[in-house]
Amino acid sequence: MLENWILGLNQLTQWQVLVAIIFGVGMGIVVGAMPGLSGVTGVALMIPFTYVLSPIVSVVLLVSLYSAAEYGGSITAITINTPGTPSAAITALDGYPLTQKGQTGRALSLSITSSVYGGLFSTVMLIVFSIPLAQVAIAFGPVQYFALGVFGLSIIASLAGGNWLKGVIAALIGLLLKTVGSDPLTGAFRFTFGWPPLWDGVAFVPTMLGLFAITEVLIIIESGAKSRLIKGAAFSTERMPWREIRGLWKCMLRSGVIGTVVGIIPGAGAVMGSIVSYNEARRFSKKPEEFGHGSLEGVCAAETANNGVVGGALVPLLTLGVPGSGSTAVLLGALMLHNVAPGPLLFSKHPDIVYGIFISLFLANIVMLVFGLVGVRFWLKVVQVSPAVLAPLIFGVAFIGAYCVGGSVGDIVVMVVIGLMGYVMRKFKLPLVPVVIALVLGEMVEISFRRALIISGGSFLVFVKDPISLGLLIVAVLSIAYAIIRDVRPSQTKQAH
Amino acid sequence: MRRGEILIALFLIVVSVAAWISSAGFVAETAMVRTLSPAFYPRLVVGGIIFCALLMLVRARHARTREATVAWGQWYKVPLAAGAMFLQVFSFEELGVFPSAWISLVLLMWITRVRLRMNLLISTGFLVFVYLFFVLLLQLKFPTEFLPTLLGRD
Numbered sequence: 001m002l003e004n005w006i007l008g009l010n011q012l013t014q015w016q017v018l019v020a021i022i023f024g025v026g027m028g029i030v031v032g033a034m035p036g037l038s039g040v041t042g043v044a045l046m047i048p049f050t051y052v053l054s055p056i057v058s059v060v061l062l063v064s065l066y067s068a069a070e071y072g073g074s075i076t077a078i079t080i081n082t083p084g085t086p087s088a089a090i091t092a093l094d095g096y097p098l099t100q101k102g103q104t105g106r107a108l109s110l111s112i113t114s115s116v117y118g119g120l121f122s123t124v125m126l127i128v129f130s131i132p133l134a135q136v137a138i139a140f141g142p143v144q145y146f147a148l149g150v151f152g153l154s155i156i157a158s159l160a161g162g163n164w165l166k167g168v169i170a171a172l173i174g175l176l177l178k179t180v181g182s183d184p185l186t187g188a189f190r191f192t193f194g195w196p197p198l199w200d201g202v203a204f205v206p207t208m209l210g211l212f213a214i215t216e217v218l219i220i221i222e223s224g225a226k227s228r229l230i231k232g233a234a235f236s237t238e239r240m241p242w243r244e245i246r247g248l249w250k251c252m253l254r255s256g257v258i259g260t261v262v263g264i265i266p267g268a269g270a271v272m273g274s275i276v277s278y279n280e281a282r283r284f285s286k287k288p289e290e291f292g293h294g295s296l297e298g299v300c301a302a303e304t305a306n307n308g309v310v311g312g313a314l315v316p317l318l319t320l321g322v323p324g325s326g327s328t329a330v331l332l333g334a335l336m337l338h339n340v341a342p343g344p345l346l347f348s349k350h351p352d353i354v355y356g357i358f359i360s361l362f363l364a365n366i367v368m369l370v371f372g373l374v375g376v377r378f379w380l381k382v383v384q385v386s387p388a389v390l391a392p393l394i395f396g397v398a399f400i401g402a403y404c405v406g407g408s409v410g411d412i413v414v415m416v417v418i419g420l421m422g423y424v425m426r427k428f429k430l431p432l433v434p435v436v437i438a439l440v441l442g443e444m445v446e447i448s449f450r451r452a453l454i455i456s457g458g459s460f461l462v463f464v465k466d467p468i469s470l471g472l473l474i475v476a477v478l479s480i481a482y483a484i485i486r487d488v489r490p491s492q493t494k495q496a497h
Numbered sequence: 498m499r500r501g502e503i504l505i506a507l508f509l510i511v512v513s514v515a516a517w518i519s520s521a522g523f524v525a526e527t528a529m530v531r532t533l534s535p536a537f538y539p540r541l542v543v544g545g546i547i548f549c550a551l552l553m554l555v556r557a558r559h560a561r562t563r564e565a566t567v568a569w570g571q572w573y574k575v576p577l578a579a580g581a582m583f584l585q586v587f588s589f590e591e592l593g594v595f596p597s598a599w600i601s602l603v604l605l606m607w608i609t610r611v612r613l614r615m616n617l618l619i620s621t622g623f624l625v626f627v628y629l630f631f632v633l634l635l636q637l638k639f640p641t642e643f644l645p646t647l648l649g650r651d
Binding site: 052165166168169172173179183185186188189191214218220221223224386387389391392393395399400403404407409412413423428446449450453454458 | 609631
């Protein structure tokens with residue numbers, strides 16, 4: 001164990017790793033703060049450029065970006081009532097009223113402190129949970145992996161977008177896209193239509209860029225791309241005193257636990273973490289009437305939880321190779337591109353990377369604290385770039401990224417076509433996250449499914465004879481059943497929300 | 498009745514049926530398909546999509562509200578933008594990355610109504626940044642020859 005920590009610390013002696021943390025945090029805050037962009041878009045846009053970097057530097061860069069993007073969303077939520085990320089919408093409920101009361105500086109300093117606390121707390125929980133979980137998962141075979149894949153997909157599909165049917169359809173579209181290319185077991189070409197760029201399947205990076213960058217560009221263009229300049233904005237800079245922040249320790253602890261637990265559940269994500277944490281903070285508060293009118297506890301609960309989700313979401317990713325959100329799915333793809341396959345073996349094969357991630361997450365949070373306290377005015381200037389200008393530039397960067405990966409026109413065609421598909425899906429409210437996760441898990445699901453059937457001589461009973469597989473499949477069925485029940489009782493659900 | 502959902506469900510059914518038919522052409526050596534043919538798994542997925550799409554169709558047909566009606570905004574800009582993107586995709590090997598990227602950036606910013614002077618300035622500035630950062634610093638290789646096929650340098 002100790003030697004693994006030393007290995008992880010050794011990675012940080014490389015100057016490139018430290019630069020990656022600083023750059024990743026900076027980029028994360030910017031993409032998080034820009035309404036329309038999010039951590040997942042930032043990570044997807046950054047992947048192609050990590051090819052020239054070593055695996056550890058790439059991973060640290062992307063993890064730092066992912067972590068900081070969750071905080072970045074709160075800056076514009078508090079100052080201009082425009083959440084940069086979906087989860088920051090909960091922060092805006094109390095953050096913006098604080099700005100209206102002239103307490104921007106207090107809200108922003110509380111937001112960064114809570115975010116860093118949430119990030120550090122969930123990193124500790126990541127270390128505590130992931131090491132023993134990886135030891136259990138090391139005994140998994142094809143039967144268990146198939147059940148695990150189905151479990152992950154069903155939970156994600158049932159939680160995504162609030163409409164289980166659309167979530168399931170989106171996941172199935174992802175699974176179908178993953179079958180394009182040569183069959184992993186027989187080598188037969190499937191859905192390639194004789195076009196060579198599809199022989200190796202739908203390339204991962206162009207697909208991610210298409211789904212997240214090109215789709216976003218088209219949405220921005222369609223929406224009219226209005227600028228949201230802050231004209232003559234003057235915000236108070238008075239920070240919240242440390243003793244006042246310390247007084248919120250109960251709220252922080254509770255929200256940290258909620259964020260981490262919600263993060264571990266595949267598909268739940270930062271939005272759900274923030275909502276649950278916010279509701280609980282209101283329930284336990286001595287001043288519940290202040291919520292929605294500038295409650296410091298409200299800002300603290302939302303921000304602690306959405307950063308707490310980061311460490312939680314990395315638990316299933318690192319230990320089982322199952323991503324729980326769009327960002328972690330893209331991270332998983334990035335790791336695979338560097339021949340680092342997340343899962344239980346990662347801990348024994350690449351302890352330097354696993355422990356490097358743990359330590360760099362601590363450092364990323366410290367860098368985020370410094371950037372958050374010192375550079376708020378700078379970030380506000382950066383995010384004022386007009387979407388009308390931003391959208392074409394995102395396409396420019398995505399084009400370079402897609403070309404860098406394979407150097408072929410085919411990859412870029414795939415990127416644009418998938419982008420158009422993503423645009424249509426978003427217009428019809430089909431969620432994109434299940435598509436990505438199905439794309440990432442698709443191969444594992446298919447290979448495990450077919451291998452298990454080969455081992456059992458074609459008997460489907462193999463999936464219910466194993467207790468782990470049976471348990472995971474029961475939870476998968478229950479999650480879909482729960483979603484169906486929730487769906488047929490919409491009025492009650494809406495009231496609850 | 499939700500027309501948008503009905504439309505997307507019908508589209509999914511048509512595509513899935515086409516995929517099912519297309520999967521009949523998956524060829525593998527007979528020794529490799531003793532347990533499952535390469536078409537088995539894709540057909541399982543396609544079957545799932547058809548089932549879910551039919552369910553969506555039934556639900557949309559009987560829905561009392563029209564809450565899923567799609568808001569299209571300035572939708573006509575999307576095909577224009579896609580056209581500008583494809584222009585770059587299919588011209589960059591002949592025109593070179595920088596001229597084709599410049600043209601498509603200018604077109605995209607024209608679509609998003611950025612003022613012409615600002616448009617030209619940002620497009621050019623962005624490409625200067627790309628050259629300095631990606632070509633000089635990261636040493637990435639892009640096709641830069643102008644009309645290589647026409648001028649016989651391919």
